[in-house]
Amino acid sequence: MFCVRCHRDYEDDAIFCAYDGERLVPQPHIGFFKSKPTRQVGVILGDRYAVKGYLGKGSMARVYLAEDVQTNQAVAIKVLDMHSSRGIRARERFILESRAANRIGHPNIVAIRDFGERHDGAPFIVMEHLFGESLGDLLRRDGRVPADMALPILAQVASGLAAAHRAGIVHRDVKPDNLFLVGEPGDPYGVKILDFGLAKLSEESGFTSSGVAVGTLEYMSPEQVVTDGSDHRSDVYGLGVVMFRMFTGRLPFEDKADTELLAHQLIVPVPPASKLDTSIDPDIEKVILKATRKHPENRYPSMEELYDDIERLMGERRGQLTAAEPFAHDPDVYVPHSAFAKHAAKFFYRKLGVDLPAWEG
Numbered sequence: 001m002f003c004v005r006c007h008r009d010y011e012d013d014a015i016f017c018a019y020d021g022e023r024l025v026p027q028p029h030i031g032f033f034k035s036k037p038t039r040q041v042g043v044i045l046g047d048r049y050a051v052k053g054y055l056g057k058g059s060m061a062r063v064y065l066a067e068d069v070q071t072n073q074a075v076a077i078k079v080l081d082m083h084s085s086r087g088i089r090a091r092e093r094f095i096l097e098s099r100a101a102n103r104i105g106h107p108n109i110v111a112i113r114d115f116g117e118r119h120d121g122a123p124f125i126v127m128e129h130l131f132g133e134s135l136g137d138l139l140r141r142d143g144r145v146p147a148d149m150a151l152p153i154l155a156q157v158a159s160g161l162a163a164a165h166r167a168g169i170v171h172r173d174v175k176p177d178n179l180f181l182v183g184e185p186g187d188p189y190g191v192k193i194l195d196f197g198l199a200k201l202s203e204e205s206g207f208t209s210s211g212v213a214v215g216t217l218e219y220m221s222p223e224q225v226v227t228d229g230s231d232h233r234s235d236v237y238g239l240g241v242v243m244f245r246m247f248t249g250r251l252p253f254e255d256k257a258d259t260e261l262l263a264h265q266l267i268v269p270v271p272p273a274s275k276l277d278t279s280i281d282p283d284i285e286k287v288i289l290k291a292t293r294k295h296p297e298n299r300y301p302s303m304e305e306l307y308d309d310i311e312r313l314m315g316e317r318r319g320q321l322t323a324a325e326p327f328a329h330d331p332d333v334y335v336p337h338s339a340f341a342k343h344a345a346k347f348f349y350r351k352l353g354v355d356l357p358a359w360e361g
Contacts, residue, residue: 002028007131033074035065046116060090079124093197098125100196104167108160110192133185136176144249151314156191158307165232165303170200174238175219217261218251222294222334225266226341233296236306240291248276263348286323294334298327335359
């Protein structure tokens, strides 16, 4: 059974939605789902998916509402733009997105149902249709998120990312626009992690190389800045920056040119959240600071440990915060590994006029 108002699913014997009292219907009709007009309406993709409307656009793809004519279910179809589909790397990353999400199979990861190619060769991915808005949309509208909403959201994101890491997948682009809040805008009941197109699989896809920074600048870890090998702790850093944004309404480093922003991500400590808002819970601040340490070994060693501390913040797990533990490496400075990373780091230190640390020798 299905609630047409909040889009929750129920067992077959349910009659009313337990959250909003709406009478349930046996099968969600495609007309229940909102979309915008598009000239693609009526196009059949993969001999199975009938396009019904337009949902939105990303940097390389357009997303359409479609109906699976075999099951009558609503789905979202992400189609790579033609100018992007001609590029080998764009196609590979698009295919990687479906491979990575399918490999995880977690309730907080968007479900990929199918993939194929349009008649003109543009690849497409068939995903579950989601009702709600991105965390990015919420933050652009409301500025920040209250703790009683923010902590459950963060716990679900950490749970999904922990599952990805157990499957040997690092997301590498954790940011609000890739975190979808399922439910009425402002009242989410679930989270789905989107867009694994920049993911790193354990067998290493080979899509990146020295000199090509992968991720979104504002959420990029120091090792991503200098293109050293990134692992699950890069996602810990990204989620820490998301957490900072949710509780303060700001980013740690704002209003800076790209090169200066990258230099700050590499060198400058993330400021305590209480500098922007003195009312922030000191324990929340401790968790943010531990997640965003410059040296990876000073961060949470796993997403599971970050998840555990978020549960402690919610009062759902006993024990002391591990965020209070001392540094494994002091001072908290990122140490580049490859020759290219060292060269890049020196450039960023010069950019900020900061003396090189001891690793330079």
